[in-house]
Amino acid sequence: MAHEIHLDPWADLYATRMSNMKGSAIRAMMGSAEIPGMIALAGGLPNTKPIGLDDVVRATRETMKAEGGTALQYGSSEGHKGLKRHIIKLMAEEGVTVDYDDFILTQGSQQALDLVARTFIDVGDRIIVEAPSYVGALQATSGYQPDYLQIRMDDDGMVVDELAVALKKLGPRSAKFIYVVPNFHNPAGVTLPLERRKRLIELARQYELLIFEDNPYGRLRYEGEDIPSLRSMDESVMYTSTFSKIFSPGMRIGWIIAPHPILDKIVIGKQASDLCSSNFAQMVLEHYFDRNLWQKNIEQLRDVYRSRRDAMIAALEEFFPEGTSWTKPAGGFFLWATLPEYLDSSEMLAEAIENKVSYVPGNAFYADGSGAHHMRLAFCYEDEEKITEAIKRLGKVIKGQMALAKSLLIKE
Amino acid sequence: MAHEIHLDPWADLYATRMSNMKGSAIRAMMGSAEIPGMIALAGGLPNTKPIGLDDVVRATRETMKAEGGTALQYGSSEGHKGLKRHIIKLMAEEGVTVDYDDFILTQGSQQALDLVARTFIDVGDRIIVEAPSYVGALQATSGYQPDYLQIRMDDDGMVVDELAVALKKLGPRSAKFIYVVPNFHNPAGVTLPLERRKRLIELARQYELLIFEDNPYGRLRYEGEDIPSLRSMDESVMYTSTFSKIFSPGMRIGWIIAPHPILDKIVIGKQASDLCSSNFAQMVLEHYFDRNLWQKNIEQLRDVYRSRRDAMIAALEEFFPEGTSWTKPAGGFFLWATLPEYLDSSEMLAEAIENKVSYVPGNAFYADGSGAHHMRLAFCYEDEEKITEAIKRLGKVIKGQMALAKSLLIKE
Numbered sequence: 001m002a003h004e005i006h007l008d009p010w011a012d013l014y015a016t017r018m019s020n021m022k023g024s025a026i027r028a029m030m031g032s033a034e035i036p037g038m039i040a041l042a043g044g045l046p047n048t049k050p051i052g053l054d055d056v057v058r059a060t061r062e063t064m065k066a067e068g069g070t071a072l073q074y075g076s077s078e079g080h081k082g083l084k085r086h087i088i089k090l091m092a093e094e095g096v097t098v099d100y101d102d103f104i105l106t107q108g109s110q111q112a113l114d115l116v117a118r119t120f121i122d123v124g125d126r127i128i129v130e131a132p133s134y135v136g137a138l139q140a141t142s143g144y145q146p147d148y149l150q151i152r153m154d155d156d157g158m159v160v161d162e163l164a165v166a167l168k169k170l171g172p173r174s175a176k177f178i179y180v181v182p183n184f185h186n187p188a189g190v191t192l193p194l195e196r197r198k199r200l201i202e203l204a205r206q207y208e209l210l211i212f213e214d215n216p217y218g219r220l221r222y223e224g225e226d227i228p229s230l231r232s233m234d235e236s237v238m239y240t241s242t243f244s245k246i247f248s249p250g251m252r253i254g255w256i257i258a259p260h261p262i263l264d265k266i267v268i269g270k271q272a273s274d275l276c277s278s279n280f281a282q283m284v285l286e287h288y289f290d291r292n293l294w295q296k297n298i299e300q301l302r303d304v305y306r307s308r309r310d311a312m313i314a315a316l317e318e319f320f321p322e323g324t325s326w327t328k329p330a331g332g333f334f335l336w337a338t339l340p341e342y343l344d345s346s347e348m349l350a351e352a353i354e355n356k357v358s359y360v361p362g363n364a365f366y367a368d369g370s371g372a373h374h375m376r377l378a379f380c381y382e383d384e385e386k387i388t389e390a391i392k393r394l395g396k397v398i399k400g401q402m403a404l405a406k407s408l409l410i411k412e
Numbered sequence: 413m414a415h416e417i418h419l420d421p422w423a424d425l426y427a428t429r430m431s432n433m434k435g436s437a438i439r440a441m442m443g444s445a446e447i448p449g450m451i452a453l454a455g456g457l458p459n460t461k462p463i464g465l466d467d468v469v470r471a472t473r474e475t476m477k478a479e480g481g482t483a484l485q486y487g488s489s490e491g492h493k494g495l496k497r498h499i500i501k502l503m504a505e506e507g508v509t510v511d512y513d514d515f516i517l518t519q520g521s522q523q524a525l526d527l528v529a530r531t532f533i534d535v536g537d538r539i540i541v542e543a544p545s546y547v548g549a550l551q552a553t554s555g556y557q558p559d560y561l562q563i564r565m566d567d568d569g570m571v572v573d574e575l576a577v578a579l580k581k582l583g584p585r586s587a588k589f590i591y592v593v594p595n596f597h598n599p600a601g602v603t604l605p606l607e608r609r610k611r612l613i614e615l616a617r618q619y620e621l622l623i624f625e626d627n628p629y630g631r632l633r634y635e636g637e638d639i640p641s642l643r644s645m646d647e648s649v650m651y652t653s654t655f656s657k658i659f660s661p662g663m664r665i666g667w668i669i670a671p672h673p674i675l676d677k678i679v680i681g682k683q684a685s686d687l688c689s690s691n692f693a694q695m696v697l698e699h700y701f702d703r704n705l706w707q708k709n710i711e712q713l714r715d716v717y718r719s720r721r722d723a724m725i726a727a728l729e730e731f732f733p734e735g736t737s738w739t740k741p742a743g744g745f746f747l748w749a750t751l752p753e754y755l756d757s758s759e760m761l762a763e764a765i766e767n768k769v770s771y772v773p774g775n776a777f778y779a780d781g782s783g784a785h786h787m788r789l790a791f792c793y794e795d796e797e798k799i800t801e802a803i804k805r806l807g808k809v810i811k812g813q814m815a816l817a818k819s820l821l822i823k824e
Contacts, residue, residue, distance in 0.1 A: 007673075008673035009673075010622065010671070010673060010674055011673070012585070013532055013585070013588055013622065014531060014532060014677060015530070015531060015532055015533055015534045015537070015556070016534050017530070017534075018531060018677050018680070021680050021681070021684060022680070023679070023680050023683065024489075024683045024687075043486075045485060045486060046485075048481040048484040048485055049481060051481070051484055053476040053477075053480060053481075054476070056472065056476055056483075056484070057469070057472050057473045057476055060468065060469050060472040060696075061469045064465040064466070064468055064469055065465075068465060069460040069461060069463070069465075070662075071468075071662055072460040072463055072468070072659075072660035072661070072662040072663070073457060073458075073460055073660070073661060073662050074455075074457060074656075074661045074662065075662065077436075107519060107685070107686040108686055108687060110684075110685070110686050110687045111685060111686045114684060114685050114686070118427070118429070118555065119426060119427060119430060120425055120426060120427055121427055122427045122428050122429075123535075125427070136687065139683060139684045140684045140685075142684070143530065143681065143684050144427070173424070173425070176425055210422065210425065244486075247484075248484035248485070248692070249484070249485060249486045250482075250483055250484040250485050250486065250487065250690060250691040250692045251484070251690055251692055252686065252687075252688070252689065252690040259422070261419075261420035261422060261423070262422055265426060265430050267435070268430070268433050268434070268435050269433070269555065271435065271436045271551060272433060272522075272526060272551045272552045272554070272555050273519075273522070273523060273526050273552075273685065274519040274520055274522050274523045274526070274664060274686075275436075275520060275522045275548065275664075276664070277664065278662060278663055278664040278690060278693050279662040280468075280660070280662045280663055280693060280696075281690050281692060281693055284472075284692075
């Protein structure tokens, strides 16, 4: 690889941002999923099995009948109204009242992350993120070269008291925004309790800071009661979600709610990025949602994911050695495991892959590259039996690494 | 509007790039298309009528049958291989030999413009563009805050001799890339002849500059012989095209070819932007193209567009006053009209809209905001009768403005 870089005749032409941007650790691992016998705990691929393929064909037929050539034409940058209608309903169910012009559709919520970063971040501007934070958000923002202020998480999400201490020092308007995933955090699997949400809103008001709430997993709760979103508590909160987890990531449709002056800027960024999203995908999605099939799908999905999560936790208890720990997600796709600090999960990955199990090393989720003694384990994709086997294999690898480390310590 | 801006409590938080970025003049005009009786010469909306809606439904059915849930899943950032197969064939027909890993799929070619800008442009970096240039390219690049070097166009496209003079002063590697639309230019309607293409390639080699070729309209030639693309003459040329004009812009699928080291950077940008394009749209497109229906469609389209172009030129000859001129496009969607220098087509637009005809003022297509005495007239969208009527209305508005300007001159 180093060899190739030296041969690149355009190496001196790239923008400085390119040296900040890394390829996705998760996407890079997708290739390993094709190795026979591999059990993939790396990628967060949703289960699309409950979706009736005939229903998608039917939605396409209805789209062609109802919309005709319009479905094949350029659409508005803000998004197709017919689909927005469904999002308005979805948000209302979450206690958030929005009208058509309060949000726009995006190319998955990844584009919402990119557009917010584009709207706010100049080189060196501070943004506040959780540690760990969603790797896609780190990727989207890193191209705009911000300074990251990382706020530690515990089993209840961002430690808001530590944010308060930091803000007391930094003062008002000291960051462009605070990025937070309050529900079933990716990668940490934890959820921000109501009291912390309230305190976060208070702090944002006190220090005149924008909050950017990312809520892809909110409807994938496997027990307990829903907690109000930050956006439902304060209308200045920017909020993104997506159809990827409640329906299909293959459509690439998400949305972002923001105060109107900010949304106007975001639309300009959207035009520069891709003019508009696919009318075809938006309209097929609209007609699919017209029949309310997604609600039954998601009930099924909750059962599937809950059972897989339970299998993973049971296996961890059985096969992971003393000195390791993990979060107990009440929803979502991921669980966050912590190894002894002297272990490096990114170094360990090769051995895991050899043993035909994949995961994402923890350092992918830290803006400062720390966190290598953590690992993200996805329970969404493989079935219970495979999850159990994968954790068994992984436990063995970890035990081996721990024994090796101890023997080296004794020799020294 | 100014009032609203003052009320924006986040005005001091936006990135400096946002003050460089304007909303699209063309998209803003889309609203006017809904005024009853309006004849739209503004937007470049392709004609999607030849597409059989049943064929799209059939392609969806075949997608679901052949790909199943994969069509609803995340795809690769580089794009779906099945669709890439068709692009490889399309490019081969144009004399460009590419393999699967020589290009990636993008969200229309607009995303290719954004990703190339993202890959190369730091604030203040020079890029070289035609004057006029495609407004979407100016939008995509402006967010990265380059300095634009504008090279004048004449009836044969970019005046390459003037580029040579500029480069002689500036020396090698004096720009990040040269952006050029060689075929049926948007907005100018002109085509770069073979000799100029060869000279451009020579200059790029001599001064070690990258060329970025944008070719959305190449297959929409209404007379004469195809001219080899720049990419067919030099493999270091970056090349983008799209399905928007040969099939449907509603799918939002384009592609970009680039040397491998550059493509690696572009993929990282793609991941940060939207992870991947829609598997669903890509696969439906693949199955639609499997049946080769697009070739008949495009033959029909050529006849439709040629006849509309002819109607527009005939009407211009009849209704536009002395002192105006226009290009005679051999293909594409647009014709570029030039008014006397003392007229401002952006000021004139309100009166045109009152008279129920729309166009895009020329200054939208200049990086420096000049060019207001030009106007872009799209002949792709309205039928012959409406085009004739629109040009008649527009001729009247222009004559009125010319008379008014003369009377003011006499008074002074």
